[in-house]
Amino acid sequence: MRIDKYLKVSRIIKRRTVANEACDAGRVSVNGKPVKAGYEVKPGDRISVRFGEKTADFEVLSLDEHTSKNDAQSMYRVL
16 A cells, blocks of 8 residues: 555545655655655655654554544554
8 A cells, every 4th residue: 555545544644645745845755765665665664754843653554445533543563
């Protein structure tokens, strides 16, 4: 699954276009490397997202194409 879609489906970022822009601006990295929006995420990857001055780290647990709002947090673990 593409990183921009994963960020949207898991509800880490609300809209896919915002996730896409964050990737293009270099604010998203996977396993310590900045990635573009087309990067394919795999379970076990560690995602870092910079929101202004703060950085949030997540570990990918599952890749679900569709999920409910309540189940979205089961797709990742906050580090």
